[in-house]
Amino acid sequence: MNLPSPKVNIQTNPMNMEYHNDILSTIGQTPLVRLNSVTSGLEPLVLAKVEYFNPGGSVKDRIGWPIIEDAERDGRLRTGGTIVEATSGNTGVGLAIAAAIKGYRCIFVMPDKMSQEKILLLRAYGARVVVTPTAVEPDDPRSYYSVARRLVEETPNSILANQYYNPVNPQAHYDTTGPEIWTQTAGRITHMVVGMGTGGTITGVARYLKEMNPATCIVGVDPIGSILYELHRSGEYTTAEGYKVEGIGEDFLPGTTDLSVIDEIVQVNDRESLLMTRRLVREEGIFSGGSGGAAVAGAVKYIQQHALGPDAVVVVVLPDSGSRYLSKVFNDDWMRENGFLDQVWSDIRAGDIQSKKDSGHIYTARVTDLLRDVVTLMKEYNVSQLPVVNRDDRLIGLVSEIDLLNHMLHADHVHKADETIEGMINTDVPVVGPNARLETLMSLFKDKAAVVIVNTNDRVEGILTKIDILDYLSSQIR
Numbered sequence: 169m170n171l172p173s174p175k176v177n178i179q180t181n182p183m184n185m186e187y188h189n190d191i192l193s194t195i196g197q198t199p200l201v202r203l204n205s206v207t208s209g210l211e212p213l214v215l216a217k218v219e220y221f222n223p224g225g226s227v228k229d230r231i232g233w234p235i236i237e238d239a240e241r242d243g244r245l246r247t248g249g250t251i252v253e254a255t256s257g258n259t260g261v262g263l264a265i266a267a268a269i270k271g272y273r274c275i276f277v278m279p280d281k282m283s284q285e286k287i288l289l290l291r292a293y294g295a296r297v298v299v300t301p302t303a304v305e306p307d308d309p310r311s312y313y314s315v316a317r318r319l320v321e322e323t324p325n326s327i328l329a330n331q332y333y334n335p336v337n338p339q340a341h342y343d344t345t346g347p348e349i350w351t352q353t354a355g356r357i358t359h360m361v362v363g364m365g366t367g368g369t370i371t372g373v374a375r376y377l378k379e380m381n382p383a384t385c386i387v388g389v390d391p392i393g394s395i396l397y398e399l400h401r402s403g404e405y406t407t408a409e410g411y412k413v414e415g416i417g418e419d420f421l422p423g424t425t426d427l428s429v430i431d432e433i434v435q436v437n438d439r440e441s442l443l444m445t446r447r448l449v450r451e452e453g454i455f456s457g458g459s460g461g462a463a464v465a466g467a468v469k470y471i472q473q474h475a476l477g478p479d480a481v482v483v484v485v486l487p488d489s490g491s492r493y494l495s496k497v498f499n500d501d502w503m504r505e506n507g508f509l510d511q512v513w514s515d516i517r518a519g520d521i522q523s524k525k526d527s528g529h530i531y532t533a534r535v536t537d538l539l540r541d542v543v544t545l546m547k548e549y550n551v552s553q554l555p556v557v558n559r560d561d562r563l564i565g566l567v568s569e570i571d572l573l574n575h576m577l578h579a580d581h582v583h584k585a586d587e588t589i590e591g592m593i594n595t596d597v598p599v600v601g602p603n604a605r606l607e608t609l610m611s612l613f614k615d616k617a618a619v620v621i622v623n624t625n626d627r628v629e630g631i632l633t634k635i636d637i638l639d640y641l642s643s644q645i646r
């Protein structure tokens with residue numbers, strides 16, 4: 169099968185303008201972005217294929233229009249027709265984009281575990297969305313596959329896009345995603361890591377890459393609870409169990425998954441997948457959905473298990489954007505309710521704790537301040553130490569209750585009204601940036617009473633003591 173490329177659609181003209189004739193030709197040619205922080209300590213070059221750059225925000229834009237054009241070509245879909253699909257959301261958007269341009273109606277059937285954002289999104293594209301229960305067998309009449317099939321039987325001039333069995337799905341990736349990755353890596357890719365839902369992405373990309381270089385290693389990523397890992401490893405069908413990551417993992421083998429092109433499957437759990445998703449945005453600025461986090465967590469695991477060296481070039485697919493999961497992986501309450509709490513705490517930064525302190529104001533002292541004024545300030549604001557700053561608000565040291573006491577009780581000390589704090593400043597102060605993690609703070613508290621937060625210009629942004637950490641953590645408990 170050879171599908172036409174939408175790229176021929178770019179318009180150039182005598183006016184020297186360059187534009188796309190419609191949104192379809194903006195699909196594909198997504199960037200490869202190097203991962204740096206989340207892969208630190210690993211030797212290979214790890215590149216993310218960031219599929220949320222597609223106009224509908226996911227890798228599934230690549231399969232929507234070819235599925236529709238294929239049905240038009242062989243006469244199954246005619247003017248005024250309806251496209252029905254069982255979709256976890258993204259394929260719906262891909263189909264809805266092509267349907268909008270070509271004038272078709274869409275009905276999408278979604279399992280109820282899917283995020284509210286995805287349902288609202290499909291409705292925004294003008295589709296009818298039918299929600300079905302997740303916790304039923306695939307052949308149950310209430311399952312989303314069964315409901316979709318029934319809707320096609322009941323609706324005249326309709327087709328089932330059938331992404332789980334339609335060969336156009338892997339073919340679209342053979343025609344676009346695979347060649348893009350090959351060209352972007354100048355043929356140097358050694359390992360391809362992909363999460364599997366329909367398996368269309370991994371199958372199409374693997375077929376292309378293995379044709380170009382049979383040594384390319386194809387690694388699938390499967391959430392614990394899905395049957396694909398065991399099926400690939402031993403050929404055994406196991407019973408599927410629930411998991412939270414959306415878009416990957418299956419309770420059956422889709423017709424679009426060719427297990428023979430996959431060299432190894434790595435298993436990941438919800439926790440590592442979702443925490444990696446959060447790290448991707450906070451450390452790399454890449455706002456991926458949970459299946460992308462799962463794929464990166466799987467890639468890291470694979471690289472470590474196989475001790476891949478500096479010659480390896482690993483490409484990981486990030487299928488969609490985090491904007492579809494704001495109420496889930498990026499919502500601390502949801503993370504906590506689902507038992508990912510302790511790990512969430514390790515995400516806490518010094519700046520988060522400072523910003524939650526009762527008084528937002530940061531009290532500081534100057535070297536020239538009078539001792540008795542500093543004592544008054546400490547009493548008034550109930551603080552045991554104050555950062556001492558120069559005229560530019562840059563940190564000099566810390567003045568603390570105990571240092572003042574020791575000084576005043578010293579045998580040679582003479583009480584004078586104009587005595588300043590100069591001689592009483594401790595300059596051995598632990599300093600961190602606002603991004604310092606809770607673990608770092610805790611290691612400093614082993615032998616220091618307070619830690620000062622400074623920004624990149626050395627200006628004081630806060631001061632933290634153990635009670636601030638306790639206060640912050642207890643405010644997170646409901």
Ligand SMILES: Cc1ncc(COP(=O)(O)O)c(C=O)c1O
Nearest residue numbers: 364365366367368369415459487
């Ligand atoms: C968010 C997300 N990630 C990954 C995938 C898996 O891609 P594929 O179906 O090509 O295996 C999907 C598929 O629906 C998805 O929606």
